Amino acid sequence: MSMLTALAFNTLFVQLAGVWAYPPLAESGLLEKLGGVTRMISASEPGQRAQLARAVSDRGMTVNWHAKREEIDLPEVDSLAADADPAELLRLFNVPLERIRAYGPQDWPGANGHYALLLQLPDDSWLVFTALSRSWGLAPLERNLIVIALVLLSTVLVTLIATRRLARPLQHFAEGARRFGADFRAPPIEPVGPHEIRQAILAFNAMQAQLQHFIKDRTQMLAAISHDLRTPLTRMRLRGEFIDDPEQQQRLFHDVDEMQAMINSALEFFRDDARLEEATSFDLAELLQTLVDDYRDQSIDIVFIGPPRLVYFGRPLGLKRVMSNLLENAIKYGNEPAIELLAEVELVKVCVSDRGPGIPAEYHEQVFEPFFRMENSRNRNTGGVGLGLSAARAIVLEHGGELRLRNRDGGGLEAWVLLPVQGL
Secondary structure (H helix, E strand, O other), rough: HHHHHHHHHHHHHHHHHHHEEEEHHOOOOOHHHHHHHHHHHOOOOHHHHHHHHHOOOOOEEEEEEEEEHHHHOOOOOOOOOOOEEEHHHHHHHHHOOHEEEOOOOOHHOOOOOOOOOEEEEEOOOOEEEEOOOOOOOEEEEHHHHHHHHHHHHHHHHHHEEEEEEEEHHHHHHHHHHHHHHHOOOOOOOOOOOHHHHHHHHHHHHHHHHHHHHHHHHHHHHHHHHHHHHHHHHHHHHHHHHHOOHHHHHHHHHHHOOOOOOOOHHHHHHHHHHHHHOOEEEEEEEHEEEEHHHHHHOOOOOEEEOOOOOOOEEEEEHHHHHHHHHHHHHHHHOOOEEEEEEEOOOEEEEEEEEEEEOOHHHHHHOOOHHHOOOOOOOOOOOOOOOOHHHHHHHHHHHOOOEEEEEEEEOOOOOEEEEEEEEOOO
16 A cells, blocks of 8 residues: 555656656647648748748747848757657658757746747748747756655655554554563453554464463462362371371371472462562662661671662562562572662663572573472471472563573672563
């Protein structure tokens, strides 16, 4: 459609250029008329030619006969009408071509040019034909420059309009996709724009509905599992009360408590309330400073480096859980914990670092797997159940970001949280 519009404008400008132009002499319709007048005057007596010339003159054309060239006030030109067919001129005037001189509006000084034809008859007398012409025509160079400028202007305008018409639906689609990435309960995207973009939006909406249905079913299933698993554990603990051997009883209670903790952690991971939180604008710098103050109240000093204020669009409860998890690991497995906040144009970076043993490079990705633990004792008092980093990465991914680990020079670990800047 845009290409057809541009072609229509180009055709219009070319036609308009023809209106602006001085029509060539061969296309003015004068040559046939002049040929008949020339033959009539040439066949008459010399004494009658001036009178005949005045008689055939009218409002559109003036004819004058002169016995000598000096009587004619016309400039010298080097050639006959360049746009006329020589054979056609010979047929119409029956004189050698060198006896014909044609003048166009461009051959006159000023803006009031006209057409003129100077013809030398066989007896060396002269006929001068003068036809008035409009004064508002343009020379070829000026006309072509204006046409080119108009064509370029129309092409740019059509391109801008078409690009904007295509860019708006794409931007609307991208904003809807980002909104769903930050909040899986976001409404479907309104299908607008060209047919192809509308089809892509409809496909995305169908995928979004399927994911929302899957998450809802999984939450309901895990709620049922939570109830079904806790009941036999409660019965096991009650039966343990009747065990006479205290040592065996304590071992059973320890296993039951550990299983209960694992089940609770797993259910908390899969049914994370933080993921149900709606995205909003909040001060990320203040959230981090609040965490640092909370640990300071526990006599744990954490260094904070960053701006005093940084507004971010996301889920504050989820990000608070991510930062708390990373800080807990830094405190538990290292020393000198610190947190740094960096703001870039399209990215917000949070680095949680410590000085400790770090993690071998080959385990940097494996530690994000559910239930994976570097500490093999499975003691939940020292190593948890291996879901903290998995939950943290899941929350960061739901924000469209990344969570990476990197060993520090001189010992220690850095956990980098990279969050894209979302539209408000």
